[in-house]
Amino acid sequence: MEHRFVTVDGTELHYSEWGDETAPPVVCAHGLSRVGRDFDPIARSLSDTYRVLCPDLPGRGLSEWYGDPAGYSNQAMVELLTEFCDVLDLESIRWIGTSMGGGLGMALAGGRSPTALRTSL
Numbered sequence: 001m002e003h004r005f006v007t008v009d010g011t012e013l014h015y016s017e018w019g020d021e022t023a024p025p026v027v028c029a030h031g032l033s034r035v036g037r038d039f040d041p042i043a044r045s046l047s048d049t050y051r052v053l054c055p056d057l058p059g060r061g062l063s064e065w066y067g068d069p070a071g072y073s074n075q076a077m078v079e080l081l082t083e084f085c086d087v088l089d090l091e092s093i094r095w096i097g098t099s100m101g102g103g104l105g106m107a108l109a110g111g112r113s114p115t116a117l118r119t120s121l
Contacts, residue, residue: 001016001017001018001040001047002016002017003015004016004017005062006084006087006088007087008083008084009083011058011064011066011071012064013055013056013063013064013084014036014055014056014061014062014063015036015054015056016036016040016043016053017051017052017053017054018043018051019046019049020051021051022051023049023050023051024050024092024094025050025052025053025092025094026046026050026051026052026053026093026094026095027053027055027085027093027094027095027096028042028043028052028054028096029057029081029095029096029101029104029105030056030060030097030098030099030100030101031098031100031101034060034098034099035056035061036054036055036056036061037056037061038054039052039054050094053088053090058071058080074100074103074104075107077100078104078108078111081108082111
């Protein structure tokens with residue numbers, strides 16, 4: 001597992017990365033008051049087959065806080081996660097989400113590029 005940082009929409013996000021970076025990607029999105037490290041057990045088990053990315057959303061874990069409270073809306077989080085995937089050149093992803101992270105995954109699946117979100121591992 002590697003700790004990495006990426007700047008998305010002017011905000012530095014921390015994420016944990018597991019597995020080979022050439023493997024098919026899985027993004028794990030946490031719930032409202034949680035962090036990406038919640039996924040360590042499943043990330044460890046999937047990392048033999050997948051590249052598992054577990055971001056800390058803004059204001060959580062090791063990620064920066066947004067200065068503007070509007071950045072914490074569901075729509076803003078969907079846009080942030082879309083850009084996170086774009087910055088990391090993730091064209092086709094699998095998604096695991098808990099609570100808020102599950103809802104964000106559903107919004108992504110119905111968004112601008114729903115075919116980019118796979119429905120199964």
